Amino acid sequence: MDIGILTALIGGTLALLSPCGALLLPAFFASTAGSGPRLWAHGGIFSVGLLVVLVPLGLGMGVLGTLFASHREIIIIAASILMIVLGIIQLLGIGFDPSRFIPGAEQLQKQANQRTGWVKTLLLGAVSGVAGLCAGPILGAVLTLAATQNDVWTAGGLLAVYGLGMVVPLLLLASVWGKLSSRWKTRLRGRIFTVFGREFHSTSVITGIIIIAVGVLFWTTNGLVTMPELLPTKTSAWLQESSAILSNPLVDVILLIVVVGIILGVWIRARYRKANLVAEKQN
Structure with missing residues (x-):
């Protein structure tokens, strides 16, 4: 497992835990699907919705990256700077909603709110992959990593891993949601603290620091080429x-x-x- 895949996986989890109401998803699944096989079936359909949107985005960024493959040095510098900027934006809690830049996303969100049952779960997955003010910089950073891959399918796989990072904790949280105390639910939502008169959210700060660190690492390791594998070669x-x-x-x-x-x-x-x-x- 390399650092890019790990970043995508952690990014998906942190997108789920972002302070803009993403934790409403476990509550939704706990109330509509309950537990057991029905919950995991809803989770599977939710995953399909995520992948239908995220993987094509990753493939598209991969194709875009291959068009400029001959200018690798410039791409690495630009990607590193972009990730650092996105990390700072995330840390400051500014954020942006990527769904505004995707045609039809707003209509898809309206349909998800109107539908019920399995169709609602599918549409909710499709919307959750790209929507969210707080998760925007996270998705932007993962898409940036996807654009720097030399292989289109690897780029698509990176977005699939990002979706997996959302689904696994979502199902685990939903399965125990009713048993969690209000204190634990509050902890999962993070906390707000003030520095020099400005409010920060703990989850956003942690996420921003990770994105900035990956951006710096990306720059100093020639696009992670000289970065050692997290697992031994054997x-x-x-x-x-x-x-x-x-x-x-x-x-x-x-x-x-x-x-x-x-x-x-x-x-x-x-x-x-x-x-x-x-x-x-x-x-």
């Missing part, structure tokens, strides 16, 4: 060899059948439970 090679089996088309078919089976199982269970409730009311 370990990375072993993981790559072990994961080679996943490239088998048979594995893809089995995985698809399992996912469809889980969704059908949840749907049948929900229908069965609803039929039992109707029968009890009639009796």
Whole structure:
């Protein structure tokens, strides 16, 4: 795992914990999906919504980056400066909403508010990937990293990892949301503190410092080229060899059948439970 992937993963988690109401998502999932298989099925659909929007954005930035691949030195300097600026913006809590720059995002958000059930979860995932005033600089930093990748698919994968960083903590939080005390919920939302008369939010400050640090690291390591891998070379090679089996088309078919089976199982269970409730009311 290199620093870019780790940054994208942490960025997704911090986007979920951002102070602009992102923590409303676990509460939504806890109230609409409850727990167990239904919660994880909603989480899977939410993930699809995220990936439908985020991965094309990553691929687009990857394509843009390859157009200027011959000017790598300039790209590294520009990307580093941009990440540092985005980090400062995040630290100061200024922020911006990336959805304003994406055609159709506002209409998508309206539809997500109007719909219910599985469709609402899908649209909510699509909107959550790009919307949010506080998460704007985080997404901008990850997109900047994606644009500096030499491979388009790697750039798309980076945005997929960013989405994964949102989904995993979301489902974990939603599964225990009802058991969390008000003190823990307050801690997760972070705290506001004042420095020289200006208010700062702890989550935004931590996120901003991480983005600035990655920007500086990006500059000083020639775009992370001279940055050592977080995992030893032997370990990375072993993981790559072990994961080679996943490239088998048979594995893809089995995985698809399992996912469809889980969704059908949840749907049948929900229908069965609803039929039992109707029968009890009639009796």
